[in-house]
Amino acid sequence: MITFILKRLGSGLVVLFAVSILVFSLLYVSSGSIARNILGDQATPDQLAVKEAELGLDQPILTRYFSWLTGALQGDLGTSWFTSEPVSNALATRIPVTMTMVIAAMLLISIIATLIGVAAAVKRGWVDRVVQIGAIIGDSVPGFVIGIILVTILAIQMGLFPATSTISPGVSADAWVLSLTLPVIALLINGVTSGAQQIRSAVIKQLERDYVRTLRSRGIGEREVLFKHVLRSAAPAGLTVLSLQLIGMLGGVVIIEQIFALPGMGPLAVAATSQSDQPVVMGVVMYTVAVVIVVNLIVDLLNGWLNPKVRAS
Numbered sequence: 001m002i003t004f005i006l007k008r009l010g011s012g013l014v015v016l017f018a019v020s021i022l023v024f025s026l027l028y029v030s031s032g033s034i035a036r037n038i039l040g041d042q043a044t045p046d047q048l049a050v051k052e053a054e055l056g057l058d059q060p061i062l063t064r065y066f067s068w069l070t071g072a073l074q075g076d077l078g079t080s081w082f083t084s085e086p087v088s089n090a091l092a093t094r095i096p097v098t099m100t101m102v103i104a105a106m107l108l109i110s111i112i113a114t115l116i117g118v119a120a121a122v123k124r125g126w127v128d129r130v131v132q133i134g135a136i137i138g139d140s141v142p143g144f145v146i147g148i149i150l151v152t153i154l155a156i157q158m159g160l161f162p163a164t165s166t167i168s169p170g171v172s173a174d175a176w177v178l179s180l181t182l183p184v185i186a187l188l189i190n191g192v193t194s195g196a197q198q199i200r201s202a203v204i205k206q207l208e209r210d211y212v213r214t215l216r217s218r219g220i221g222e223r224e225v226l227f228k229h230v231l232r233s234a235a236p237a238g239l240t241v242l243s244l245q246l247i248g249m250l251g252g253v254v255i256i257e258q259i260f261a262l263p264g265m266g267p268l269a270v271a272a273t274s275q276s277d278q279p280v281v282m283g284v285v286m287y288t289v290a291v292v293i294v295v296n297l298i299v300d301l302l303n304g305w306l307n308p309k310v311r312a313s
Contacts, residue, residue, distance in 0.1 A: 001304070004300075004301075004304055005297075005301065008296075008297050008300050008301075009297065012293035012294075012296070012297060015289070015293060016286065016289055016290065016293060019285065019286075019289050020069070020072075020282070020285075020286060021065070023281070023282060023285050024061075024064075024065050024068065024278075024282065025061070027276065027278045027281060027282070028061045028064070030276050034052075034055065034057060034081060034276055034278075035048045035051040035052045035055070035057065036048060037275065037276070038051060038081060038082060039051055055081060068279075068282065072282075072286070075088065076088070077091070077279060077282065077283040077286070078279030078282070078283070079279060080272075080277055080279060080280050081275075081277050081278065081279065081280075082275050082277050087279050087280055087282075087283040088283070090268060090280060090283070091265075091268075091283055091284070091287055093263070094263060094264050094265050094268050095264075095265065095287065097180075097257075097262055097263055097264035097265075098253060098257070098262075098264035098265040098266070100176070100180060101180050101183050101184055101187065101253065101256075101257075101262070101264065102187070102246065102249055102250065102253060104180065104184050105184045105187040105188045105191065105249065106191075106242065106245070106246050106249070108184070108188050108192075109188050109191035109192050109195055109242065109245060110195075110242055112188070112192045112196075113191065113192045113195030113196040113199055113242075114195075114196075114199055114238065116131055116192065116196035116199075116200075117131070117195070117196040117197070117198070117199025117200040117202075117203060117238075118199065118200075118203055118226070118231070119131075120132075120196065120200040121199075121200045121201075121203035121204045121207065122203070122207075122226065128200070131196055131197065131200060132197065134193045134196070135193045135194055135196065135197035137193065138189055138190050138192070138193025138194060139190070139193065139194055141189075141190070142190075143186050143187055143189070143190050143252045143255070143256060144186070144252075144255045144256065144259060146185075146186045146189050146190070147182070147183065147186035147255075147256050147259045147260065148259060150182045150185060150186055151163050151182065151259065151260070154182060155182065161178055161179075161181055161182050162178055162179055163260075164260060164261035179260070179262065180262075182260065183253075183256050183257070183259075183260050183262060186256055186259075187249055187252065187253065187256060190252075191245045191249065194241075194245070195238075195241055195242060195245055198237070198238070198241040199234070199237075199238045199241065201237075202234040202237035202238055203230060203231070203234045205234070206229075206230045206233045206234045207230060209233075211229070212225060212229070212230060215229060232306060235302075235303075235306050236303045236306055239299050239302055239303060240299065240303075242299075243295050243296060243298075243299040246295055247292050247295065250288055250291065250292070253265070253266055254266035254269055254270065258270065265284060265287070265288075268280065268284060269281075269284045272284060
């Protein structure tokens with residue numbers, strides 16, 4: 001198992017390194033007018049030259065990249081070119097908002113989608129048809145549309161939740177819960193409907209296997225067959241689906257945070273990208289890729305624990 005983990009960690013670091021090179025190169029191409037964007041159109045050529053030297057824009061790309069890489073390896077992701085705020089501080093204040101929302105949504109998706117998917121696979125009939133219709137509707141309605149509907153009905157018309165975020169430093173837990181309830185619901189509806197459909201298919205496939213018929217012929221009860229054997233065999237497919245849901249959610253959360261005015265990673269990523277704020281963009285991208293790598297590592301470990309053939313491969 002240790003070799004398995006080391007291999008996965010090694011491949012994750014290689015991916016992180018490759019992404020850093022790619023993103024840095026793309027940002028380098030678009031960094032030609034950064035000094036003018038910061039100083040404005042009235043800046044003189046001398047002022048632009050001083051600003052470019054201050055930001056290191058007059059250095060070759062390799063020098064700039066290795067300077068950034070050296071700082072990143074020491075925990076210093078640089079300083080925002082536009083706000084002068086350390087990137088690490090900007091991420092530290094926004095990551096808790098985003099990750100609280102994503103983790104809460106994923107936990108609810110995992111529980112609800114598994115219950116609905118297993119019920120549809122075992123009961124079939126009208127339960128199965130409702131799940132399939134729900135999956136079609138859920139896949140057809142984008143999360144941001146659901147978010148707008150929730151804000152209109154539950155926040156503006158009924159006043160049950162705040163229409164925009166009330167999260168700020170030192171705010172109470174109640175305010176966090178109220179501010180994140182509607183965004184979490186907007187994120188999880190799509191995840192539950194599509195996740196339940198995928199888990200249903202995985203469970204049905206296992207129920208039709210020969211080993212299930214053999215277990216039943218030996219007089220083993222349906223509950224033991226389902227919870228001890230079928231769910232364990234169907235779990236790798238379900239974990240893969242849920243991991244893809246989480247990775248896709250990292251992209252969708254950007255729009256959801258904009259709708260609910262949440263001070264998370266979404267607004268930071270949008271502002272930094274529109275300004276070509278290279279240190280902040282690099283920080284956001286590295287954080288996102290690191291989360292994806294960790295999620296894939298956890299899924300691989302769980303799959304390896306559930307199925308020894310995965311470790312051997």
